[in-house]
Amino acid sequence: MSYHKELAAAKKAASLAARLCQNVQKALLQSDVQSKTDKTPVTVADYGSQALVSFVLQQELRAEFSLVAEEDSKDLRKDGAQEIVERITKLVNYSLTSDGSYNVTLSTEDVLKAIDSGRSEGGSQGQHWVLDPIDGTKGFLRGDQYAIALALLDGGKVVLGVLACPNLPLTSLKDAGQHSPNNEVGCLFFAEVGGGTYMQPLDGSSAVKVQVSAVENPEEASFFESYEAAHSMHDLTSLIAQKLGVKAPPVRIDSQAKYGALSRGDGAIYLRFPHKGYREKIWDHAAGCIVVTAGGVVTDAAGQPLDFSKGKHLDVDTGIIVTNQKLMPLLLNAVKESLKEKAPSS
Ligand SMILES: Nc1ncnc2c1ncn2[C@@H]1O[C@H](COP(=O)(O)O)[C@@H](O)[C@H]1OP(=O)(O)O
Ligand SMILES: [Mg+2]
Ligand SMILES: [Mg+2]
Ligand SMILES: [Mg+2]
Structure with missing residues (x-):
């Protein structure tokens, strides 16, 4: 079975989410940091990224789908959260429309619903999307590495995966370390079962096949x-x-x-x-x-x-x-x- 259509949708969703996260990281304000019960910092970008990925998958696949994702809208539906929900909604709308990808205006309720469509429990039957809207929130807040991680399970097995790493240098960390001196950063890794792994710059230029190190010593x-x-x-x-x-x-x-x-x-x-x-x-x-x-x-x-x-x-x-x-x-x-x-x- 081929998952080309799903892979194209996943790449589009993760790339747009990466752009949303980059915009937030640039303008990171103290008030963007919330505290969840588990005390991990959750930012408007985590929620925005989840809403956006959920919306894009729905638009591109136009079919019922199941999504297992890290965040939910519980804290956002509490009293006093209205302002932050409006900020998330603005961000999502800007990210969806600024490069002409979509011509839509989501309401705050649309955004909360999109976040909550990630409530699936997954399992061994059928297909389930799996999303970490920002993996490495602490790195994100520090201005270091983070990733948008999206995968598809089919029958309990991972059949495709997309990893957007907005701060990862395009060249090997062996050469430049984590911070590229000339700021050439932003990688999109993707793989389909049995099809090898590719990396392309997040700006959309062409993909190259990559391979794990074969070092034996x-x-x-x-x-x-x-x-x-x-x-x-x-x-x-x-x-x-x-x-x-x-x-x-x-x-x-x-x-x-x-x-x-x-x-x-x-x-x-x-x-x-x-x-x-x-x-x-x-x-x-x-x-x-x-x-x-x-x-x-x-x-x-x-x-x-x-x-x-x-x-x-x-x-x-x-x-x-x-x-x-x-x-x-x-x-x-x-x-x-x-x-x-x-x-x-x-
Ligand atoms: N106490 C913990 N031990 C291990 N991993 C954690 C812990 N708390 C959060 N995480 C998750 O570990 C991952 C990051 O680990 P690392 O960057 O060290 O590899 C993230 O998924 C992070 O969640 P989150 O997605 O909220 O950032
Ligand atoms: Mg977290
Ligand atoms: Mg994580
Ligand atoms: Mg996360």
């Missing part, structure tokens, strides 16, 4: 991890890297931009070990997973593939690791030994 490999120590245990990942023989220091970046950078070989390994009690969500990995499948393998710490068919959460054993097929057995060993060493003795 861990001494020549570098690894990515969360910028935030609260999201992944840096002491554990450093032990794993040491056991594996990795020489380079960790490259710490926010969001699924790590998967994007890995998919084009900027580094060879991604290690993610959240603190105890954290449950991974499907929208934090679905798009990232499929863009690295051209040469890469994604598993949990026990070597099992990620299962996207169980609803919103991923039931992973301890952590998530990504590398190429050659390095995976060595990495799994290093992970196993490190976990044993770190485990409290009984």
Whole structure:
């Protein structure tokens, strides 16, 4: 089965959402930051991006669709939120119409409804879109890396993914680091099952095929991890890297931009070990997973593939690791030994 139409719609939605986020990041004001019950910062851009992606998918596909997305309109429907809802609506309308993509004016209620169409629970039957409207909100607020991550599940498997990374340099992080000196940033990664992975500049110029690094010697490999120590245990990942023989220091970046950078070989390994009690969500990995499948393998710490068919959460054993097929057995060993060493003795 081909998903060309869905892929074209997803690319359009993610590109427009990326532009919305770029506009907000430029003008980021303190009042744009809200607090949700889980205390993660949610900005008008998270909501705007979700409303916009939901609207564009509906317009382009013109069919019933199911969307599992991170945000909902609960906080926006509370007293006192009217002003922020109006700001989100203005932003969404501007982003949809400013380049002539659509000729529409959404009302505040249209926008709230579009946000809430992301309330699906997913599962193993049929098709479900999976969206993180801004992945790496902390990076976004800091002016660093973030991503708009959109994927399609069919029968519980990821069949396409699009990852827009507005601040990721077009050239390898190996050369320029996270901040491109000449400001050539903005990458769109996309992949369809069995069709390889492509990257194109967010400004729309042509796409190139990309490939995960084929490095076989861990001494020549570098690894990515969360910028935030609260999201992944840096002491554990450093032990794993040491056991594996990795020489380079960790490259710490926010969001699924790590998967994007890995998919084009900027580094060879991604290690993610959240603190105890954290449950991974499907929208934090679905798009990232499929863009690295051209040469890469994604598993949990026990070597099992990620299962996207169980609803919103991923039931992973301890952590998530990504590398190429050659390095995976060595990495799994290093992970196993490190976990044993770190485990409290009984
Ligand atoms: N306590 C936590 N541990 C691990 N990941 C978290 C935690 N809180 C939020 N996240 C999510 O982790 C991802 C970012 O991780 P990182 O950038 O470190 O790779 C985001 O999806 C972020 O959500 P959000 O989408 O709201 O930014
Ligand atoms: Mg969040
Ligand atoms: Mg996220
Ligand atoms: Mg998010």
